[in-house]
Amino acid sequence: MAKKKGRTGRGVDGRPGRRYELTDDGYERIEDLLPRQRRGGKWADHRTVLNGMFWVLNSGAHWRDMPDRYGKWETVYGRYRRWTREGLFDRILERLHVSLDDDGRIDWSVFDVDGSSIRAHRVAAGASKKTGPTSRATTPWDDPAAALARSFIL
DSSP: OOOOOOOOBBBBBGSSSSTTTHHHHHHHHHGSSOOOOOOOSOOOOHHHHHHHHHHHHHHOOOOOGSOGOOOOOHHHHHHHHHHHHTTTTHHHHHHHHHHHHHHOOOOTOOOOOOOOOOOOGGGGGTTOOOOOOOOOOOOOOOOOHHHHHTOOOO
16 A cells, blocks of 8 residues: 655654654745745755744844754744745744645634733832823724734734
8 A cells, every 4th residue: 555645744854853843744834935946056955944034033032042963053034034024924823824724723712823912000110100191992802713814914
């Protein structure tokens, strides 16, 4: 019986994935959104660079402390900045949300994204107890999908 290709949970070259690195399935889902190599110099591998970005962002380390296996930190950081400016990560996130929603893997009744910030009253920070303007009231979103879309606008 032939093996069915599916989610392997494996990383590069079928080896067990390292922490914070893309699996084969995860990379296949977003690969066509990544820029294509044109004429000129040879780019560093997108998957390796993405894994470097994920390592830094998840570990909380400085870019300069990124392990050498991901390449030069300047390359990874530069590509991160460029792709953020160009909206690539927004497109990737949108694709993943649509894919998960189509598969029925997002339960909108428990999905809650809230970007609001509620200030504590000035008195809580030690200010005088004089009355002043209050913060505006927060209102819940009617449509969960609209709330999700608004939460990812930078």
